Amino acid sequence: MTTVLEPPAIAPVTAPVTAPVDAPVGALTAGRTTARTAAVRVLLADGHHLFRSGLGALLDREDDLAVVAESPTAEEAAAEAARTRPAVAVLDPDLPGPGGPATAALIRDRAPATAVLLLTAQPRPADLQRAVADGIAGVLLKDVPPAALISAVRELARGGRVYDPRLVVDVVRSGHGVPLTPRELTVLGHVADGATINEVAAALSLSPGTVRNYVSAAIAKTRGRNRCDAIRIARERGWL
Incomplete structure (x- = not known):
């Protein structure tokens, strides 16, 4: 419940x-x-x-x-x-x-x-x-x-x-204004907390390749230059 x-x-x-x-x-x-x-x-x-x-x-x-x-x-x-x-x-x-x-x-x-x-x-x-x-x-x-x-x-x-x-x-x-899926937010949040790709994969029971795909999707959707830029944008907009 x-x-x-x-x-x-x-x-x-x-x-x-x-x-x-x-x-x-x-x-x-x-x-x-x-x-x-x-x-x-x-x-x-x-x-x-x-x-x-x-x-x-x-x-x-x-x-x-x-x-x-x-x-x-x-x-x-x-x-x-x-x-x-x-x-x-x-x-x-x-x-x-x-x-x-x-x-x-x-x-x-x-x-x-x-x-x-x-x-x-x-x-x-x-x-x-x-x-x-x-x-x-x-x-x-x-x-x-x-x-x-x-x-x-x-x-x-x-x-x-x-x-x-x-x-x-x-x-x-704010739901309609967040382009990232819950899983993309989760992965990007783990990376923002300092976790490596392999650590994120282990924590979420995913393969490293799948984690990289989620990170790439987050970068594309935020229009960031790289993962650090994607994290910055997500934080500025209140998504993380």
């Missing part, structure tokens, strides 16, 4: 930090409600310590949710997903490393049962388009009400999908 949330009506998450700023990441989750074996296991990955800690405190207050790991980078997030096998991974698309979609692909490779929720600060329609094309279960803006975020985590754990209504509206409004 796909869920579109009601537009937010209250302030962003402002849950208090529950550990010293200089505490190691592992210390933030040590001792957290491990006895709640039936709780939905959640992985948090965000490069901002205060936001990540506040979000962890918010989710851990729920009896049916348990934050089992927190990670500041893509590489650590993928490793923690393999180790903890969470039901839901909440990721910042701008996480340090290969980027949100590529990190989501890494997590799915190492923990196939994990549903990914992208929590973004930027209202970019392309994030939603790429997420749908990549099979990512949820995309929300970071100013979503706390109750709505908690509901979204529960929905993803049940196998549902949740997308922020503001992004859906923007996609509908």
Whole structure:
């Protein structure tokens, strides 16, 4: 089931930090409600310590949710997903490393049962388009009400999908002006995040030749001189 949330009506998450700023990441989750074996296991990955800690405190207050790991980078997030096998991974698309979609692909490779929720600060329609094309279960803006975020985590754990209504509206409004297909946007987005052709092919289960064809199509449709120019044009127009 796909869920579109009601537009937010209250302030962003402002849950208090529950550990010293200089505490190691592992210390933030040590001792957290491990006895709640039936709780939905959640992985948090965000490069901002205060936001990540506040979000962890918010989710851990729920009896049916348990934050089992927190990670500041893509590489650590993928490793923690393999180790903890969470039901839901909440990721910042701008996480340090290969980027949100590529990190989501890494997590799915190492923990196939994990549903990914992208929590973004930027209202970019392309994030939603790429997420749908990549099979990512949820995309929300970071100013979503706390109750709505908690509901979204529960929905993803049940196998549902949740997308922020503001992004859906923007996609509908801009859809006719985007010449690239969702797959072309996904491939170009991976390349923009710094992935090589072979890395994109592995992440999307495509052949390198197919990836090159998608890149070539994106260059032609944006009328760019090369892939770098195509990425620049796509970003300027809000497609990436």
